[in-house]
Amino acid sequence: MEGEKMDTEGKVETEKMNKAIAMAYDVQSKIVEDLTGDHFHVGFYDSSSVIPGSDVHSAQTRMIEAGLRFASVSEDPSKKPRNILDVGCGIGGSTRYLASKYGSQCKGITLSPVEAERARVLTSAQGLESQQVSFEVADALNQPFADGSFDLIWCIECADHISDKTKFVHELNRVAAPGATIILLTWCHRDLSPLEQDLHPDEKKLLSQLESSIRIKWISAADYINLFKSCSLEEIKYADWSPHVAPYYAEMRKITLSWKGIMAYVRHAGWRQLSIRALMMPSVFEKFKTGLFKYCILTCQKPQ
Numbered sequence: 001m002e003g004e005k006m007d008t009e010g011k012v013e014t015e016k017m018n019k020a021i022a023m024a025y026d027v028q029s030k031i032v033e034d035l036t037g038d039h040f041h042v043g044f045y046d047s048s049s050v051i052p053g054s055d056v057h058s059a060q061t062r063m064i065e066a067g068l069r070f071a072s073v074s075e076d077p078s079k080k081p082r083n084i085l086d087v088g089c090g091i092g093g094s095t096r097y098l099a100s101k102y103g104s105q106c107k108g109i110t111l112s113p114v115e116a117e118r119a120r121v122l123t124s125a126q127g128l129e130s131q132q133v134s135f136e137v138a139d140a141l142n143q144p145f146a147d148g149s150f151d152l153i154w155c156i157e158c159a160d161h162i163s164d165k166t167k168f169v170h171e172l173n174r175v176a177a178p179g180a181t182i183i184l185l186t187w188c189h190r191d192l193s194p195l196e197q198d199l200h201p202d203e204k205k206l207l208s209q210l211e212s213s214i215r216i217k218w219i220s221a222a223d224y225i226n227l228f229k230s231c232s233l234e235e236i237k238y239a240d241w242s243p244h245v246a247p248y249y250a251e252m253r254k255i256t257l258s259w260k261g262i263m264a265y266v267r268h269a270g271w272r273q274l275s276i277r278a279l280m281m282p283s284v285f286e287k288f289k290t291g292l293f294k295y296c297i298l299t300c301q302k303p304q
Contacts, residue, residue, distance in 0.1 A: 029091055029115050034264040035255050036060070038093035038122055041156045041185070042295065043248040044241070056251050063156075063185070063245075064097055070239065071183045071299035073152065080104065081152035085175065087140050088158020092119030092133070096126060098154060099133045107145075109138040141167050148177040156185040160216045169227040176302040182233070184224065184298045185241075190291055191222040203292050221296045233300040242294040 032040055036056045043059020044066045074080060080102045086095040089108025099106040110116050119135045138144050140155075140162060153172055162168045172182055189199065189207055199207070207218050221238050228236050255261050 029112065029118065030268040031264050033091060033118075034268075035261055036252075038091050038096070039064075040090035040093065042245040043251075044244050045247040046244060056248065056255070059248060059251075060093070061097065064094060066241075066244075067154075067156070067183050067185055067297060067299075070237065070297055071181050073181055073183075081150075081181070083107075083150045083177070084152045084154065085109070085143075085145070085150040087143075087153065087155040087172070088161075089115075089119060089135060091115050092123055092135060094154060094156060095119070095133055095135070096123060096128055098152075099128055104132075104152075106133045107150075108133075108135045109140065109143065110135065111137065111139065113137050141171055143171055143175055145175045147174055148180075149175050151177045151180045153180060153182045155183065157187070159184055159186040163217045165217070165219050165223070166227060166230075169224070169231060173231040173233060173302060178302055179304045180302045182300050182302070186224075186296060186298070187216060187218070187293055188221045188224070188296045189218045189293045191220045206292065218293070221294075221298060224296075224298050228298070228300045232303060234303055235299070235301040237297075237299045239297050240294045241297055242289075245295045246289070 029040065037060075039057060039060035041060055042063060043056055044063035045059055081098075082102075082104050084095075084098050084102070084104050084106040086092070086098065086106060086108040089095045089110050092108050095106045095108035098104065108116075108119060110119070116135045116137050123133050123135070136144060140158060141164060153176055155172070159165070159168060172184075176182060189203070192199070198204070210216055211218065221240075225236055225238060256265075
């Protein structure tokens with residue numbers, strides 16, 4: 001009975017979380033699209049990137065390409081992915097990019113009906129037929145796809161919001177075809193040292209505050225790696241890309257605090273919802289310079 005009670009409480013928490021996330025992105029997606037376009041994720045910067053005043057959308061495109069290179073996704077036409085899933089697709093920026101790059105069938109899922117509809121409109125406007133690119137309102141923990149449906153799974157800044165990471169990774173493994181590549185870009189808290197049992201109390205307090213304000217559920221990169229291993233996934237690779245995304249937040253803070261940014265927020269959220277806290281949100285993640293949390297890429301393959 002106690003186990004059933006915990007399962008029920010977990011389902012209620014997940015449903016509550018999903019509803020809150022969907023409602024938040026119903027509004028936020030409109031604001032972000034006004035400011036940076038159809039990609040709802042951080043950009044990638046390196047020593048060759050023009051940082052001051054650089055084009056954020058170009059940096060976001062570089063992030064996709066960098067992720068694909070890191071995961072060693074083949075450029076050989078005979079080996080390219082044929083069926084791709086974009087988990088947490090937003091309004092479909094990554095989905096359309098991957099479909100165009102590989103000429104593949106791509107599906108995107110999001111919790112937000114508003115995002116899914118906008119994704120369909122943009123896809124139609126860009127001339128990508130519905131048979132090639134499609135979108136569904138679906139939960140990443142209960143995906144409406146058959147086992148082994150996809151040979152590339154792309155998930156950028158969606159896992160952050162998912163409370164049940166174990167079920168999430170098992171679901172990715174379920175829908176992945178034999179030999180499929182999984183690419184996960186996500187925020188993680190720091191790994192524990194061999195002598196540590198838990199994070200420091202002040203660290204846990206800060207992460208808890210961020211969980212409640214921006215709906216992120218934290219685990220470490222080491223935790224993800226252990227989850228991959230529990231599913232017998234192979235070719236596991238990991239890197240901390242925090243230095244590559246730090247300039248993005250400096251750029252986004254400028255954009256958000258510009259007149260264009262303020263008016264975009266007011267237009268879609270209203271004056272009553274306008275707050276300094278919301279406007280300053282891009283500066284929150286500058287705290288990753290302390291090392292408490294970091295932006296990670298993790299990739300793996302399902303065995304043949």
